[in-house]
Amino acid sequence: RLLIIDFGSQVTQLIARRLRELNVYCEIHPYQNVTMDFVREFAPKAVIFSGGPDSVTREGSPRAPQEIFDYGVPILGICYGQQVMMHQLGGTVQSGHGTAEFGRAYVTPTEERIDMLSGWFLDQTEQVWMSHGDHVSEIAPGFKVYGTSPNAPFAITADLERNFYAVQFHPEVHHTPNGKTLYENFVRLAGFSGDWTMGAYREQMVETIREQVGDKKVICALSGGVDSSVAAALIHEAIGDQLTCVFVDHGLLRKNEAEEVVGMFRDHMNLQVIHADETELFLGELEGQSDPETKRKIIGKLFIDVFQKYADQIEGAEFLAQGTLYPDVIESVSFSGGPSVTIKSHHNVGGLPEKMGLKLVEPLRELFKDEVRALGRELGLPDSFIGRHPFPGPGLAIRCPGEITRDKLDILREADAIYIDQIRKHGLYDEIWQAFVAILPVRTVGVMGDGRTYDYACALRAVTSVDGMTADYYPFSHEFLGETATRIINEVKGINRCTYDITSKPPGTIEWE
Numbered sequence: 195r196l197l198i199i200d201f202g203s204q205v206t207q208l209i210a211r212r213l214r215e216l217n218v219y220c221e222i223h224p225y226q227n228v229t230m231d232f233v234r235e236f237a238p239k240a241v242i243f244s245g246g247p248d249s250v251t252r253e254g255s256p257r258a259p260q261e262i263f264d265y266g267v268p269i270l271g272i273c274y275g276q277q278v279m280m281h282q283l284g285g286t287v288q289s290g291h292g293t294a295e296f297g298r299a300y301v302t303p304t305e306e307r308i309d310m311l312s313g314w315f316l317d318q319t320e321q322v323w324m325s326h327g328d329h330v331s332e333i334a335p336g337f338k339v340y341g342t343s344p345n346a347p348f349a350i351t352a353d354l355e356r357n358f359y360a361v362q363f364h365p366e367v368h369h370t371p372n373g374k375t376l377y378e379n380f381v382r383l384a385g386f387s388g389d390w391t392m393g394a395y396r397e398q399m400v401e402t403i404r405e406q407v408g409d410k411k412v413i414c415a416l417s418g419g420v421d422s423s424v425a426a427a428l429i430h431e432a433i434g435d436q437l438t439c440v441f442v443d444h445g446l447l448r449k450n451e452a453e454e455v456v457g458m459f460r461d462h463m464n465l466q467v468i469h470a471d472e473t474e475l476f477l478g479e480l481e482g483q484s485d486p487e488t489k490r491k492i493i494g495k496l497f498i499d500v501f502q503k504y505a506d507q508i509e510g511a512e513f514l515a516q517g518t519l520y521p522d523v524i525e526s527v528s529f530s531g532g533p534s535v536t537i538k539s540h541h542n543v544g545g546l547p548e549k550m551g552l553k554l555v556e557p558l559r560e561l562f563k564d565e566v567r568a569l570g571r572e573l574g575l576p577d578s579f580i581g582r583h584p585f586p587g588p589g590l591a592i593r594c595p596g597e598i599t600r601d602k603l604d605i606l607r608e609a610d611a612i613y614i615d616q617i618r619k620h621g622l623y624d625e626i627w628q629a630f631v632a633i634l635p636v637r638t639v640g641v642m643g644d645g646r647t648y649d650y651a652c653a654l655r656a657v658t659s660v661d662g663m664t665a666d667y668y669p670f671s672h673e674f675l676g677e678t679a680t681r682i683i684n685e686v687k688g689i690n691r692c693t694y695d696i697t698s699k700p701p702g703t704i705e706w707e
């Protein structure tokens with residue numbers, strides 16, 4: 195296994211992700227915890243020093259244990275990690291005017307090509323991402339330069355004898371397009387065979403959860419979304435019936451959704467699931483409300499009240515499980531304001547842990563969405579479930595602009611089910627990030643058979659996206675749209691007109707409210 199010593203970079207988790215992609219097992223540990231005793235017990239086959247915000251020229255700034263350089267395993271230093279390495283091995287690092295560099299840079303090779311750089315410099319230069327205030331002005335004894343950039347003469351250095359490598363840039367980020375190759379070379383040189391899998395991650399997380407929770411009880415707000423589902427399945431595997439899930443049914447779910455989610459977790463996977471059917475409460479409070487923000491706030495508040503009510507009945511619960519992913523962790527650290535905050539405060543039942551005095555169990559905190567899906571498959575969740583489109587916390591309420599009525603919700607459920615059925619039948623479901631029907635607050639005149647109709651109009655929505663922050667409408671064929679509109683109008687009583695929403699985001703949002 196590989197040890198990543200974290201010096202505090204925002205992107206340290208990306209290093210771990212790159213290594214997991216290469217099927218190498220790694221753990222991240224903050225530098226404060228990494229003593230030489232720790233290293234000997236961990237017994238890493240290789241070590242990576244992450245980047246970090248500090249300056250090695252500042253007294254008291256983070257260091258690696260000095261003896262680690264005599265431990266005899268390959269070490270890769272990145273950015274701050276590179277500087278620590280140089281500094282501790284006898285090189286010089288300078289800070290101050292004119293040495294900072296942020297953003298894209300181009301590295302070119304020196305004459306000698308080394309194994310660590312195989313697959314690099316095929317086109318002479320490599321684009322890399324720099325983000326540093328200090329720079330190395332003199333490399334440590336034993337090191338040689340193998341790559342340079344205009345502002346970083348020591349962009350890539352190595353001591354081949356000891357298998358120490360140091361790079362000034364961040365190979366783990368997207369903006370270093372060929373960065374993964376460096377990690378690939380490094381782990382190959384360190385002798386990893388790349389046979390570690392998500393299955394192993396699962397076993398390790400099960401152990402970690404058991405250690406954290408002991409014999410205490412955990413509650414989880416199960417939404418039916420991928421994240422909370424995978425978190426619940428994993429925690430259940432670790433602690434069985436010490437976990438109780440609460441599925442809050444606000445009456446704003448899609449057709450058969452409550453039955454499917456509760457059925458799968460309760461009957462198929464044997465989890466303890468409380469189906470909190472609070473339809474009357476939610477629809478009652480929403481009656482007569484047509485302002486989008488008011489609707490959202492009502493739902494958000496009731497959701498927390500309801501969850502708390504059911505959780506209070508579970509005696510001795512000390513932990514709250516959440517499906518927080520790594521991108522949520524970064525976002526909540528890096529940004530305040532913006533649309534993602536609202537999304538998460540709902541999704542993560544924000545504020546509840548403090549209010550109820552609960553500790554958090556967040557077994558997906560290190561993972562990215564696609565890794566969560568892989569883990570879900572590993573845990574035996576069906577593919578059809580794992581690949582499901584996202585569904586917002588406020589549910590159909592925000593797909594029913596204006597006032598919500600039971601009538602409209604019923605119509606919407608039927609239309610949505612047909613639309614999704616059409617998309618699946620045409621094999622398009624997995625190409626689309628999210629697709630749904632919105633029922634519009636207008637009625638229009640139509641003619642069916644020999645009679646006049648006066649029914650609701652609906653809008654179909656389908657978008658492609660990577661993260662939901664930006665989106666483009668999906669370019670359905672006219673045949674698909676025609677066929678789907680015909681089915682919806684013929685099969686759903688209450689709709690006599692169908693439109694397709696071709697707004698991208700921005701300027702639109704994905705949902706209608």
Ligand code: XMP
Binds near residue numbers: 536540541584704705
């Ligand atoms: P918008 O409409 O803002 O949506 O473009 C972006 C993504 O977020 C989902 N969404 C929500 N998810 N609680 C959630 O859990 C919410 O309040 C919420 N609002 C929007 C939306 O479905 C899309 O995937």
